Amino acid sequence: MARILDVVGVGSLDELATRAVPASILDSSVEGVADGLDALPPPIGEHETLAELAELAAMNTVATSMIGLGYYDTLTPPVLTRGILENPAWYTAYTPYQPEISQGRLEALLNFQTMVSDLTGMDVSNASMLDEASAAAEAMTLLRRANRGSSSSRFVVDHDVFPQTVAVLETRAEPLGIELVRADLTSGLPDGEFFGVLAQFPGASGAVVDMKSIIEQAHEGGALVSVGADLLASTVITPPGELGADACFGTTQRFGVPMGYGGPHAGYLAVRSAHARQLPGRLVGVSVDADGDLAYRLALQTREQHIRREKATSNICTAQVLLAIVAAMYASYHGSTGLRAIAQRVNGHAASLASGLRDGGIDLASDVFFDTVTATVPGRARIVVDSAKAKGINLRLVDEDTVGISCDEATTAAHVDAVLSAFGAGTPTSETMSSIPAELDRTSKFLTHPAFTRYRTETSMLRYLRTLSDKDIALDRSMIPLGSCTMKLNATAEMESITWPGFARLHPFAPDADTAGIRALIGDVEKWLVDITGYDAVSLQPNAGSQGEYAGLLAIRAYHLDRGEAQREICLIPSSAHGTNAASAVMAGMKVVVVACRANGDVDVDDLGAKIASHADNLAAIMITYPSTHGVYEHEIDEICAAVHDAGGQVYVDGANLNALVGLARPGRFGGDVSHLNLHKTFCIPHGGGGPGVGPVGVRSHLAPYLPGHPMRPELGGGAPVAAAPFGSASILSITWAYVRMMGAQGLRSATLTAIASANYIARRLDEHFPVLYTGDNGMVAHECILDLRGLTKATGVTVDDVAKRLADYGFHAPTMSFPVAGTLMVEPTESENLDEIDAFCDALIAIRREIDRVGSGEWPVDDNPLRGAPHTARCLVGEWTHPYSRELAVFPDAVAGRAKVWPSVRRIDGAHGDRNLVCSCPPMEAFA
Template sequence: MRDHRTSEFIKRHIGPSQAEQTKMLDSVGYKSMEKFIKDIVPSSILEDEQLDMRDSVSEQKALDILKGIASKNTVNKSYIGMGYYGTYTPNVVLRNVLENPGWYTSYTPYQPEIAQGRLEMLLNFQQMIRDLTKMDIANASLLDESTAAAEAVALCQRINKEDAKIVFVSQNCNPQTIDVIRTRAEPFGLHVMVGTFDMLENIKDNILCGIVSYPDTYGFVENIETHIKTIQSKKGKAIVVADLLALTLLKAPGEMGADIVVGNSQRFGVPMGYGGPHAAFFAAKDEYKRAMPGRIIGVSVDRKENQALRMALQTREQHIRREKATSNICTAQALLSIMAAAYGIYHGPDGIKHIAERANTFANMFASETSTKYKLVADTFFDTVCLDTGADTADILKRAYNYGINLRKVNDERISVSFDETTELKDINNLLEIFGVEKKLEALDANTATSIPAELVRGSKFMEHEVFNSFHSETEMLRYLKRLENKDIALNQSMIALGSCTMKLNAVAEMIPVTWPEFGGLHPFAPVDQAQGYQELFEDLKKMLSEITGFSGISLQPNAGAQGEYAGLMTIRKFHISNGDEERNICIIPESAHGTNPASAQMAGMKVVVIDCDEEGNIDLEVLRKKAEEHSKNLAALMVTYPSTHGVFEENIVDICKVIHDHGGQVYMDGANLNALVGIAKPGKFGPDVCHMNLHKTFCIPHGGGGPGMGPIGVNEHLEPFLPNHSVITENSGPETGMGSVSAAPWGSASILPISWMYIRMMGPKGLREATEVAILNANYMSKKLEGHFKTLYRGTKGLVAHECIIDLRPIKAESGISEEDIAKRLIDYGFHAPTMSWPVAGTLMIEPTESESLNEIDKFCNALINIKKEVLMVQNKIFDEKDNPLKNAPHTHQELTGDVWEHKYTREQAAFPLKYLKENKFWAPVSRVDNVYGDRNLVCSCPSLDSYRDEVA
C-alpha cells in the first residue's frame, strides 16, 4: 500500500490546491493543465515523458535517507588550516539567525525601507572588518577568500593606467587562492608570477599588484611592511590576504600601508561545511571605493530626515553598467556575514581577542614541546605550527589518522598543525603523542614564550563601537536580533513576488540537514575517503540535475549564479582554445539579458555585442543572423535567458541556437528562469550547450538576505573535458583538462547542497513538473486578474506568459505623475515587498508569484495592486493632491502616523489601512522613503552611534 505521506510534501510545497488550480485555469480560459501548458511551451521543446527519477518520498523518509548518507562522512578533528578552522556558532545566533526564516528567507535589500534590520547587521560587518584591518572602507562580503583575492586583482586592473601585466603572488599564499587568481587572470593576458619575495625584488618592470599572505599558508608571521613597500615601489598595489582572528593580535595591514585587504570570516562562528558558504571580506583605501566589487552598505536619511541605511554605489550596478561593471557578482554571502557580525557582537572585542590568544597559546605550547624533536619551519606564527618531520612524516600522519585527526601534509618531509577556537588541552596531548613527544600537559600555560614578534603585536584598539560592547548576555543578544528581524519583510511575513528571483518556499525539512555536524564539521581539504557521504550526495544530485536539464556533465563548484555564468563561459573559452580557435572572443547578448551576463562575458575575456529585441520582447532572429554572419570567424557564444527575461517562451529558441552553431559558436543559457522548465523542457536537448542552475532559486536554497547561493553548471558532452577543476583536491573534483578553479573549495558551498537534494527527492518527477506548471499558472492567473488595471507588456503567441509577467507602468506615470517607485513603495504600506522594479524594462514591475503561493495570497497581492491603481486614479482625478498623496509619501511609519501633528491632505486611515486585512496584520516600515541620492553624495559606510537610533525612537 502506498504511503500517503509521500504526496504530502508536494501539497505543502505547492500553494494552490487542486480545486484552486481548476478555478485559476478556468479564469485564464482552460479546462485542463495539459492543454494550458501546450499552448504556452513551444512544441519543439516540450517534453511529454516524465522525468526518469525516483518517486517522491515523505519529509521524514527523505531525512532518514539523507541521514544515512551523512553518516558515511567521517568528521575527524581538523588541524589542516589553509583558511578553514573549527569554530563554535553561538547558540543564540544558530537558533535566531541561521535557523530562523525571518533571516534566511529575506531578499537582497534593494528595497531598503523593509530591510533596515539586515542592512544594520551588514553595516556592523563592514565596521568590524574596517576595525580589524584598519582600512578606510569595507564591503558587505564576497563569495570566498580566493575569489575576493581575484576581485582585488581585477580592481587593480580597472584602475591601472600603466597597462602593467605582472601579478606577483607570494608562493606562501593558500594554493586554492593562487589557482583562482590564475584562472581569473588568464583571459586578460596577465602574467601571474608565483614565487619568493627575492623574486619580487628582482622584477625590473612595473607590476600591476602584489599579493602577500598574513600569516602565510604555513603559519609564518613576518613584518610584511617591507613587502608592501617593495610592491608599491614597482607601481603595484599591495594586496594582503589576512586572517581575521589573527588581526586581533597582529598589527593591522592598514597600519602597514596595504592598499587592499581580503580574507575570510569563516572562523567567526560559521561551520567549515566542507567548503562553504562563508563570507569573504574586502577592505580598501578610500580612493578605491568606486572601483570596489560587491555591495557596500551606507548611511543615508529618509523622507523625514531620519537616519536610514541603504546599499550605496553598487546597487544593482551590473544591470546599469553591464560589461563595464566593477564585478559580475550579484549574490554575495549576506546571511554568513550577518552570522560573522553577530559572532563579533556577542563575543565583543575582548571575547574575540581571548579566543585568538587561546589559539595562539596552544600553538606556542605545541611548538615548545615538539621543537625538542623536530625543527620549526618558522618560529614566529599565530595559530599554525609547521615542522620539518623528515622521514617520520608518513608515520606521524598514519598515527594521526588512527586518532581521528587530520593534519596538513605540506610535502613528504613537512607537516603543519593549525589550532583554533575548538582546541582543548586533551587535543594538545593527543598531538604530542602522535608526534612522539613523551610529555603530558596539565594546564593551558599563557606564559609560554610568545611566537609573535614584538614589532608585530597589535597596539591599536578595535571594535570600540557600542554595538560590539552592548549585547554580551544571551537575553540582550536575543532581543537585539529580534529587534532587527522585525524591521524586515521576509517570506514568513508575506509573498515576495520578485520577477526573475523565484522567492519560493524554503521548507524546514530542506533546511534541517544544513546544521548536521556530519555536513558542517568537515574541512574542505579533508581526504576524500572521509567524505564518502558528501561524494554520494554530489553524485546523486548531479545525476538528478542532469536528468532535469538534459546536460550530461555537471560541475557543482560555482558558488553563486554569477560564478556559474563565468564558469560556463570559461568552459566555452577553453573549448574554443582546444580547437585552435583562440580568436573566438565575441559574445552576443540580447538587450533583455541579465545584467550579470555582459559583466561575466567581459570577465571571461570576451567582447560583448548587444542585439535588440523585437516589439514582442523576443530576440530578433534576422538581426541575430546578421550579427552571427558579421562575427562568424570570431563568434564565441550567445548568452540567452530562457524563458526570456521578458517572461515569455520564445518560439524560435531552437532556430536561435542553430544560427549560433552554424557559425561555430556555443550557446550559453542563463538558468535564472529554470523554474519554468523543470519537468516540461530540457535545455540540454533543445539547443544550449551550457547552462547554470541557480539552486537558490529553482531548487530552494534560500536567498538569505542576498546570499548564499549556488550556481552549478551543466554542459553537453563535448564541453565536459573543460569543466572547472581543483588542484588541492583533485579526486572527483573535475577533469585535468578543465578551465581551472572558480571557487576556493572543490565543490563550492557544499553544506547547502543538501537543501536542493531534499527538495528534489521530496518532490519526485511528478511533483517537480506540477511545481513548474503551477508556477506558470499562478503568473497567468495574476496577469489575467490585473487585466484592465495594468497592461502586461509581453505575451507569447497565445497571449500567455511564462512564470512571470511584466506590468507596464509607463502610461500611469505619463498620465498621473505616479512612478513605478511610488507604486513599489506604496506596496510596503500594504505589507508586501515590491516586485522587480524597472528591470528589464524601465518603468515596469516584473512579477513572479512562484508555485508556493496560495490563491488567497495571490488574490491579496493583486487586490493590493488594484487598490493602488484606484489611488492613482484619485491622483489623476485630483481627489488626492498630485504631490502630497499616499503614493508619493509611501511608505508611512508608525511614528509619523501616531504623531501629534498630521499635515497631509489625506487621512491617517487612507495612509495606514487602505484595505481591511491590514488592521489584523500590519507590517510597519521602520523608516520612510530613503533618499538614495543623499546617501551617495554623503557616503558614510561605518556604524552610526546607537544614540542616533535611540534618538529616533525618542
C-alpha cells in the same frame, strides 16, 4: 487550482503546458512524468527524507580538523544558530533593494562592514564576497583598475598564499591578460614593473612575516598591495591596513560559520577610502528618510552590471549575506575582549605545540606564527599524519617531509598532546614562549561601537536579533513577488540538516574516508541535475549564479582554444539580457556584441542573423535567457540555437528562469551546450537576505573536460577553478537534495506548471489595471509577467517607485522594479503561494490603481498623496498631520483587512544622499542615545 485554471482559460495543467511552451522544445510526458525525469527516485515524505539524510550524515566522520588552509573549526553560539541560521525571518529574506522594509539586515551588514574595517585597519569594506579565493581575484583586478600609474600587466603573488587562492587567481588572470609572477617576498620583490602584489598574512605555512617592509618596497616600485588577512589573527597582530596595505581580502568563516565541507562562507574585501568606488559587490551606507531620521540603504545600489554591462568591472551579483550576518553577530556577541581571548587561546595552543615539537628535535618552518605550525619530518610526514588520524585528528600532509598543523577555536590541550604524540614528541618541558614578537602586537583599539559592546549576553543578543528581523519583510511574513529572482518556499524539512555536525563540521580537504556521505549527496545532486536539464555533466563548484555563468563561458573558451580556434571571441548577447551576462563574457576574455530585440521582447532573429554573418569566423557563443528576461517562451529558440551552431558557435542558455522549465523542457536537449542553474531560485536554497547562492553549471559531453577543476581534487579534471572549495557551498546542497527527493519527477513538473498557472492568473487579473507588457504567441506568459506603469506615470506623475513603496503599507514586498524595462514591475508568484495570498496581492495592486486614479483626477496632488508619502511608519502618525489623505488610509488601506499589519521602520529613504555619503561604518554613538 480549478479557479486559477478557469481564469487563465485552460482545462488542466497539461493543457497549459501545451498552450504556453513551444511544441518544438516540450518534452512528452507519461502520467505526468516528462521524458528524462523517469530516472529520478520516487518521492518520499519529510520524515523519510530526514531519515535518509541522517544516514548520509552518519556516513561522514567528524574528526578534529587541524588542516587549516583558510578553513577552521569554530564554536557557533547557539543563540546565533537558532536566531539566524535556523530562523526563517533571516534566511528567507531577499536582497535589501527595498531598504525601507530591510532595515534589520542592512544594519547587520553595516555591522559586518565595520567589523571588517576595524579588524583589517582599512577604511571601507563591502558587504561580503563569495569566498576568500574569489575575493582575492577581485582584489587583483581592483588594484589593476586603481593603479592608473602603471601600464604593467604583471602581478606578484607570494609563494605562501593558499593554493586554492592561487588557482582561482590563475583562472581570473589568464583571460584578462594578467601575468602572475610567483615569488618569495621575504627575499624581496622580483625585478621589473608590477601593477600589484598579493600576500597572505599569516601565510599558508603559518609564517608571520614583516609585511611592512614588503608593502613599502612595493609602493616604492609603483605597485599597490593586497593582503589576505586572517581576522582572528588581526585581533592580536598589527593588521595590514595599519602597515600600509591598499586592500585586504579574506574570509570570515572562523567567526561562527561552520566549515560545511567548503561553504557557504562570507568573504570580504576592504580598501582605502580612495578606492571605495572601485569596490565590487554591495556597500551599505547611511542615509536619512523623509522625516530626516537615520536610515540605511545599499549605496550605489543599482548593480553596475545593469548600467555598464560589458564595461562592468565585476560580475558579482549575489553576496553571502546570511553568513556575513552570522559573522557580524559573532563579533558583536564576543566583542573585542572576547575575540582577543579566543585568539590568544588559539595562539597559546599553537605555541605549546611548537614548543613540544622543538623539544622533540623537530624543525619548524617559522618561529613566528599565529595558529599554524609547519613541521619538517624527513620521510616521516605520512606516518605522522596517519598516526594523528588514528587518534581522530586530521593534519595537513604538505609533502612527504612536511606536516602542517593548525589550531582553532575548538582546539584543546588534549588535541595538542595527541598531535605531539603522533610526532613522537612529548609534552613541552621548556616554558612556552610567545610566537608573536612584541613589535607585531596590535595596540590599536577595535570594535568600540555599541553594536559590539551592548549584546554580550544571550538575552540581549536574542532581543537584538528579534528587533532587527521585525524591521524586515521576509517570506515568513508575506509573499515576495519578485520577477527574475524566484522567491519560493524553503521548507523546514529541507533546511533542517544544514546545521547537523555530520555535514557542517567537515573540512573541504578532509580525507575521503571521512566524507563518504556528503560526497554521495553531491553525486546524487549532480546526477539529478543532469536528468532535469538534459546535459551530460554538472559541476557544483560555482557558489553563485554569476560564477556559474563565468565557469560556463570559460569552458566554451577552453573548448575553442583546444580546437585551435583562438579567434572565436565574439559573444552575442540580446539587449534584454541580465547585466551579469555581459560582465561574465568580458571576464572570460570575450568581446560582447549586442543583438536587438523586437517590440514584443523576443530576440530579433533578423538582427541575430546579420550579427552571425558579420562575425561567423569569430563567433564563440550566444548567451540567451530562456524563458526570456521578459517572462515569455520565445517560439524561435530552436532556430536561434541552430543558427549559432551552424556558424561554429556554442549556445549558452542562462538558467536563471529554469523555474519555468523543470519537467517541461530541457535546455541540454533543445539546443543548449551549457547552462548555469540557480539553486537559490529553482531548487529551494533560500536567498538569506542576498546570499548564499549556488550556481552549478551543466554542459554537453564535449564541454565536460573543461568543467572547474581544483588543485586539491585532481579527479575533477583540468578545467579552471572558480571557487576556493572543490564543491563550492557544499553544506547547503542538502537543501536541494531534500527538495528533489520529496518532490520526485511528477512533483517537480507540477511545481513548474503551478508557477506558470499562477503567473498567468495574475496577468489576467491585473491586465486591465496595469497592462501586461509581453506575452507569447498564445497570449501566455511564462512564470512571471511585466506590468507596464509607463502610461500611468506619464498621465499622473505616479512612478513605479511610488507603487513599490505603497505596497509596503499594504504588507507586501514590491516586485522587481524597472527591470528589464524601466518604469515597469515584474511579478513572479512561484508555485509556493496559495490562492488567498495571490488574491490579496492582486487586491492590493488594484486598490493602489484606484489611488493612482485619485491622483490623476486631481483629488490628491502629485507631490502629496498616499503613494508619494509611502511607506508610512507608526511614528509619522503621532505628529501634526497636514496631508490631504487620512491617517487611517495611510496605514490601514481597505485591501489589507484581515492581514497582520506590517509597520515599516522608516519612511522613504533619500537614495541620492546615501550615494553621496559613503559612510561605511556603524553610525555614531549619538544615534544610540
